Amino acid sequence: MNQLHPMTWGEFKGTLEQNPDLHLQFQYEGDKFVDSSFHITEIKQAPIVSVDCGGQMNSWTEVIVQLWEPSITKANRSMQVRKALKIVNLVEKSLPLNPNATVKIEFGNSKFDTRQMYPGEFVAGGEAFTVNLVPDFTQCKALTRNQSCGTTSADAKSDLVGADAASCQPGSGCC
Known part of the structure; x- marks a missing residue:
């Protein structure tokens, strides 16, 4: 992924579908990972319409996957990708997600301010499928x-x- 062309929802979902049996992990900073007991609390689709400082109107759609860490760790392993895809399919029954939308992952905890990040590199190794998150930018x-x-x-x-x-x-x- 590069900053000029962020990953689309269709690309992100397709990559997950290729790895259903692996355990999904999100790396948000250096060697810091979202706790293995994370939940996908909601998936939002946000149509954005803006006018920039040069007076030009811009529009795009974002799909935002929100992650939450419970205060008490209840799992030793993160959810399998297949479970995340079940959540996606449940959402898409009510809210068809635009496959061309820019995908962002929203996460924060007591030591990391909540922010939206882009999925960057994907790493499949052992039983884990890790999504390395990269900061949003202005x-x-x-x-x-x-x-x-x-x-x-x-x-x-x-x-x-x-x-x-x-x-x-x-x-x-x-x-």
């Missing part, structure tokens, strides 16, 4: 289009509400 979409913040084009600068088009130039500090 970006300036206008800059990736060679625009400056607060400007849509030379013609549209005067149309921006509340922006001084003359002062909102690269390096001006307007955003």
Whole structure:
């Protein structure tokens, strides 16, 4: 996975389906793993519509798998991938999940602030199937289009509400 093209829900689910008998683990930081007694508490599908600082509308869908660690460890081993897929199938009976949606894993505990992370590398070894999670990131979409913040084009600068088009130039500090 690279940061410009995060994994889709269809790719993530397909990878899980190839490893049903392995025990699912999530590695969230260095050598830290979500406790083996984790639960998948919900799967959310979130349509996102935004307008970036360059005035361009963007839209995409995210599927967010939320993990929870109970305060008392009740399992010595994590759930098998097949059990996670049963939860996915139960969700998809009520909420068809967009296979092209960006997938994120939401997790936090008392030592790790709750955040959404991308599934990165998958490692199958022994009885374990480990999903290495990588941090989400922010970006300036206008800059990736060679625009400056607060400007849509030379013609549209005067149309921006509340922006001084003359002062909102690269390096001006307007955003």
